[in-house]
């Protein structure tokens with residue numbers, strides 16, 4: 001996508017509507033990278049017709065919006081993404097202002113490093129047990145949809161953190177299936193952010209049905225937890241005991257936070273890990289080093305907590321995966337007062353789009369090899385990249401809304417990857433890396449299907 005328009009003081013470069021819109025509809029993700037690149041990292045206005053958002057890619061500007069001047073850039077509930085999200089999760093941790101702050105105070109302690117670390121062996125065991133089901137597929141040479149399998153493994157891993165044992169795995173999987181509907185049914189609105197909310201669009205009905213399914217499962221569990229809160233340190237029990245202004249939370253507050261947390265945790269984690277397999281198929285050198293490290297550290301397994309800090313190359317692979325495939329690919333904000341960003345005037349009410357996907361793929365920040373998968377970028381001895389990495393890498397966001405789940409993700413991702421690699425080899429049905437699909441998170445456009453073969457040293461169903 002090219003950029004046009006005079007750049008006089010205070011006025012942005014503008015990608016004209018006849019170019020911005022068709023490019024965005026054809027390939028939304030790449031069009032953001034291209035627009036950022038064409039503007040040389042300056043703030044650029046995307047001509048989408050009625051709404052012409054500003055695209056912000058420069059790391060300094062990103063920091064200003066998300067951190068230094070964060071109060072001037074709330075999430076706003078009139079951007080397509082946040083409005084859809086709010087319809088699902090209501091007004092809790094994913095909102096703004098006092099409600100958000102109260103939710104953040106309740107929830108943040110649950111995801112601190114120390115608290116997650118004591119649960120690593122429980123998570124490892126749950127993942128190992130859930131992986132047993134893949135032995136049958138390996139034996140039969142059956143093709144599996146690895147995204148679906150990963151969502152099952154992520155569910156197994158986080159059940160304890162979230163619900164203790166108050167939700168069955170089957171119900172958790174039904175929640176995941178409903179979430180799948182939600183994330184994909186939002187696509188028409190994300191592709192047409194200029195369409196007023198009151199105009200019905202394809203996908204709306206699926207969205208509402210899926211929200212009802214989630215509530216149908218979670219509300220009874222939540223009511224039971226309120227009747228008998230217990231002293232568990234899982235998310236549900238903590239919300240059931242929490243107080244705000246000396247009062248217990250209302251059912252609505254609890255429901256909104258619980259649904260928000262389930263939504264952001266499971267979807268993001270398994271979507272990122274789904275990209276790993278096509279990437280490995282296209283980078284045999286990376287795959288070989290990954291297998292070598294897991295063999296050396298974990299052997300035939302099972303994976304345990306003490307293995308994690310030795311999985312240093314696996315961690316580099318995950319860092320690089322999050323650079324090229326950040327699940328939160330787009331982070332919209334709304335200017336609540338006029339501002340000047342990088343010399344460009346931003347008017348009150350304007351939509352500002354931040355995109356970890358764009359910034360993390362731009363040659364302007366990552367050099368000529370920006371698009372290639374190279375975990376070594378994150379190796380401690382690559383000092384020149386360190387600087388870029390600190391500034392132009394923000395897969396978990398920045399500032400006051402920074403992700404609460406970064407450590408949880410790292411732990412569960414290391415456990416899942418090490419468990420799968422220690423037990424299986426993978427052959428993709430279609431070895432090309434899929435294009436991304438427009439959805440609330442960065443999903444592959446097609447299912448990633450593969451067959452598994454059991455490693456020689458792997459013991460079938462060893463967790464039984």
Ligand code: HEM
Pocket residue numbers: 075093094095104111261264265266268269272326327328331394395396397398400401402403404405406408409
């Ligand atoms: C690879 C996995 C993940 C990625 C890429 C990711 C990414 C992000 C990003 C970019 C934001 C910032 C949104 C914004 O500024 O508006 C965010 C916020 C958030 N994330 Fe994550 N996330 C991941 C996993 C998780 C997990 C496992 C949890 C579970 C605790 C989680 C919980 C949250 C919460 C609660 C927020 C909102 C925080 C706030 O507004 O104060 N995320 N995440």
